[in-house]
Amino acid sequence: MRILTILAALCGTALLSQPAHAAPVWAGAWGYAAADASGADAQTLPPGTYRYRVRLTQAGDALQLTFSNAEGDSALVIASASVASPAGGSGTEIAAGTVHALTFSGHPGANLPQGHALISDPLAVPVRNAQDLIVSVTFSTATRIARTNLGMEMAFAPAEAAGAFTPIRARSYLSLVSVRTAAAPCTVVAFGDSITDGFLSLSAxxxxxxxxxxxxxxxxPAARRCGVVNMGISGNRVLRPGRATSALDRFWRDVASVPSVTHVVFLEGINDIGAGASEGPGAVAAEDLIHGYRQFVARAHALGITVVGGTMTPALRAGYMSPAKERTREAVNAAIRTGHIFDGVxxxxxxxxxxxxxxxLRPEFDPGDHLHPNDAGLRAMGDAVDLSLLAPRR
Incomplete structure (x- = not known):
């Protein structure tokens, strides 16, 4: 009897030590940070339908979409939303027979209050890594958009001209696509300003x-692959509102809200320096930005997120820079390179x-504004990231 008891205990221990199949998790697969629609570049469109073409960076067996009115100036109403396969290698035309309707708490539409986001119900549809989808969202209310789309194919059709889609350039109301996956080794949020957003990039x-x-x-290989969610906003700043709320405040909205986020690659600060004075009380000192970086890292570390910091790219000849501001950029970059601020560089x-x-900037990377690298420069930046810094956690 005693032998049977011991064997049973050993078998139980063996069973407990067997690796269980991990339950599916949600992970970020695509992102587009919300920004305000104020200022001269804003445009009001009538009720109608937006189409967004997005490229996923995670594979899975279900989708969940987030629509954001975080920085809008009025409440909106979503009448319907759907996902579909594209009809071709570019554009927003939909392939026949591929439309899947989204629901919100079981309903085809929902209110999207000012200052809030809305998450769809899970949609059980398999998706592949690097797959393009067309996301459609129809508003029964007018929408006020900012014309600062920086590299994403989209189109709009007013309700009174259903089906007559016209390409537009604007911030997206779609802010996050998450996938349900059996394994999400790592999810990287690229966080920054226009250089992260993709300003002047021709790669839609x-x-x-x-x-x-x-x-x-x-x-x-799949076991080594991270999803990448781009949460750059043109004109964003670290320490105070610029375009959208400050980086420190939007951490919670644009990083913490991304499912299964494990890493952030952070590149921001040039707008703080450039928008400030060259000297005196209105100037942004290197110490100010470094303090802001440490605050951002503290927020991330509280959630177990690794932060890789990027040095700011050259900008001396940009319109809002000066030799004094360039010295500040160089001082901040020197501090970043020490490795004492971020978890990696x-x-x-x-x-x-x-x-x-x-x-x-290198002449072949300068499109003429002396600030934003062109496609070749952005490609060089993407190649500069040491993938070992983004390795899945063991």
């Missing part, structure tokens, strides 16, 4: 340097600077 589906990073990740500055004039 692979936005900015995060798009190139996603391409590199897609080539890795990507030297974006070294990837795109002109060896003959290190305060400027």
């Amino acid at each position: 589906q692979s936005r900015g340097w995060p798009g190139r990073l996603a391409e590199r990740m897609a080539a890795l 990507v030297d974006f500055d070294a990837a795109v600077r002109n060896p003959a004039a290190p305060s400027e």
Whole structure:
């Protein structure tokens, strides 16, 4: 009897030690951070339908979408939303017979209050890594948009002209696509300003340097592959509101809300320096930005998220810079390179600077504004990320 008891105990221990199949988890697969629609670039559109073409960076067996009115100026009403396969290699045309309707708490539409986000019910449809989808959302209310789409195919059709879609450039009301997956080794949020957002990028589906990073990740074995969610906002600042609320405040909205986020690649600060004065009380000192970086990292570490910091790219000849501001950029970059602020470092500055004039972009990477790297420069930045810094946790 005693032997049977011991054997039973040993068998129980063996069973407990067997690796259980992990339950499916949700993971971020695509992102587009919300920004305000105020200012001269805003445009009001009548009730109608938006179509967004998105490229996923995670595979799974279900989808869940987030629509954001976080920085809108009025309440909105979603009448319906759906996902579908594209009809071709580009554009927002939908392939016949591929439309899947979304629901919100079982209903086809829902209110989207000012300052809030809305998450759809899970939609059980299999998706592949690097697969393109067309997301459609119909509003029964007018929408006020900002014309600052920085590298994403989208179109709009007013309700009174159903089916007559016209390409537009605007911020997206779709802010996050998550997938349900049996394994999500890591999920990376690319966080920053216009250089992360993809300003002047011609690659509609692979936005900015995060798009190139996603391409590199897609080539890795599934057990080593991270999803990449781009949460850059043109004009964003670290310490105070610029375009959208400050980086420190939007951490909770644009990082913490991404399911299964494990890493952040952070590149921001040039707008803080450029928008400030060259000297005096209105200038942003290197110590100010470094303190802001440490605050961001503290928020991330509280959630167990690794933060990789990127050096700011050259900008001396940009319209809002000056020699004094350039010295601040260089001082901040020197502090980043020490490795004492972030968990790892990507030297974006070294990837795109002109060896003959290190305060400027390489001529072949400068589209003419002396601030935003062109597609070739953004590709070089994406190639500069050491993938070992984004390795899945063991």
